[in-house]
Amino acid sequence: MRKWLVFLLTLVLSLPLMAEEAVQQVLGAANEQQASSQQANPQVHENLDDYFLGTGDRIEIIVYGEPDMSMKFKVSKSGVVNFPYIGEVVIAGRTPSAIETEIEERLRGDYLLNPMVTINMESFRLFYIFGEVTSPNGYEFQPRLTVEQAIAIAGGFTDRADRDDISIRSGATNEVIEDVELTHPVQPGDTVIVEQSFF
Structure with a gap:
């Protein structure tokens, strides 16, 4: 016992x-x-203060404590969204923080006492890579993307690639930048082109 x-x-x-x-x-x-x-998913936690939203980005706008005002959407070609109570808000060509500030200011007073707005990236628009890489295609952009990282995402160089002959067609200006270094930044909408070696 x-x-x-x-x-x-x-x-x-x-x-x-x-x-x-x-x-x-x-x-x-x-x-x-x-x-x-x-x-x-390191891009989810990157600082996006220098990222300008554009057509094809998918974002979520959250108004804390106001689920009816929160929304998810893909940025359209117009670059504008019709936001509850305040009407049109320009999205394209602006940083998330600038949009957060504008929505807070426009909601404050008439609609909410002290609104808190956050923009989250659901997914980034594409960049493109063609030429002598294993899997040429369009891929989701990643913040601080370089040519070297873009090539790695596309499976690396083929045996016929000329590693010293890489160019970028800018998605913003359509300008072609030739003979770029592997450390050169790639922007969303850009097209990276890896030429073929003749030797």
């Missing part, structure tokens, strides 16, 4: 410790999953 009492007492005393260990394991797993997600 005494052995059973000792066993039960030990069990009761150990339950809080077991529960705490279980909580710590769950928290640890959650932290690992979050870190893994950040590594797999």
